[in-house]
Amino acid sequence: MKKLVTAPETVVEDYLRGLALAHGDLLDVHTNPNFVLRADRPALSGREPQVAVISGGGSGHEPLHCGLVGPGMLHAAVPGPVFTSPPAPQIQAATMAADEGRGVLMIVKNYTGDVMNFETAAELCELDDVEVASVLVADDVAVEDSTFTAGRRGVAGTLVVEKIAGAAAARGDDLAAVTALAERAAASVRSMGVALRAGVNPNLGQATFDLAEDEIELGIGIHGEPGRERVPMRPAKEIIGSLMDAILADFEAGEATAADGDVLLFVNGMGATPDSELHLCFAHAYDACTARGIAVTRSLVGSYVTSLDMAGVSITLVRLDADLLAAWDAPCHTPALVRC
Structure with missing residues (x-):
């Protein structure tokens, strides 16, 4: 294993220290327990209180979630150990710190540990009179159940839900309205990925799965x-054609097709895929949409929801009605994503 780490057991804490030093204007990084808050708290910045939007999960998917904390997106993020959900008390601490008096929306990827621990944390916070709602993201069309989940996995579409919920909170919507818009976003997003090479877990010192040099895994988690x-x-x-066929077939199996309304095409790198390859894949996915009469009106290309240093790509399609489109287009300022 060759990794730029000091020690495998401190990789999350070392990452957080670097994040704090690089982005202290945006982030307030806490340790013991670990969580990341927006630095512009109402008491410090004078802005009006908002519904707090938080998310989190196992580390190893950076810049999700900690790199997406900031105005217009998340108010807090909770990083667990690599590929391991943060425990409920850690999530509770982040939720209590993020609350601005208008309630908290938890955006949860559909993994068994995340679902259980965020639910427990929400119950603990409500005992302290903090109103909490949650939205589950389950956008992966590849499989219905997997090693980590009951039902579909939450993958790159999580970023889209976080962006839309953060925009609704930023404009002053109440908890019910922010939650409703986030639920609409979660229902409108579909994703699927492919792995060319496994990532290496620093805690294990080896690849997370075995894949021959001449093989790829379609629908990897x-x-x-x-x-x-x-x-x-x-x-x-x-490869991209196979992913697009699966994603579009899933839309068509529902009540609406991907062509209804504006469409966001998001091509996401899994951690070790060059930018040139991501844009090449975007072109193929764009062509697949065009061939089916789908007009791509919004785009995002980059490595945002990774799997350590896995080589591969995921494709996400999102149907955007007028409200979702306005929220997607709204400004945000985070370490990993800036929209003016």
Whole structure:
């Protein structure tokens, strides 16, 4: 294993220290327990209190979630150990610190540990009279159940839900309205990924799964969970075509097609995929949309929801009605994502 770490057991804390030093104008980083808050608290900045939008989960997916804390997005993020959910008391501490008196929305990826620990933390916070709502993200069309989940996994579409919920909170919506818009976003997003090479977990010192040099895993999870099938390596156009076929078929199996309304196409790197390859994949995904009469009106390309240093890509499509579109277009300022 070759990693730029000081020690495997302190990798999360060392990351947080660097985040604090690099982005102290945006972030207030806490340790013991670990969580990240917006630095512009109402008492310090004079801004009006908002519904607090928080998220979190196991580390290893950076910049999700800690890199997406800031005006217009998350108010707090809770990083657990690598690929391990943060415990309920850690989430509770972050929730209590983030609360600005208007309630808290938890955005939770659909993994068994995350669901259980965020639910427990919400119950503990409500005992202290903090109103808490939650929205579950389950956007992965690859499999219905996996090693980590009951039902679909929450993957790159989580970023979209965080952005839309953060925009609703920033404009002053109440908890019910922020929650409702986040639920609409979660219902409108579909994703699927592919792995070319596994990532290496610093705590284990080895790859998270085995994949032959001439194989790829279609439908891989962000923790290395199995996908739909393991197939021989093939040209990028064919790989992206397989992902798009699965995503679009899932839309068509529901009440609406992907072509209804504006469409966001999000091509996400899994941690070790060059920018040139991500944009090449975007072009193939864009062509697949065009061939089906789908007009892509919004785009995002980059490594935002990673799996350590996995080589691969995921594709996310989102149907945006007028309200979702306005929230997506709203400004935000975070270490990883800035929209003016």
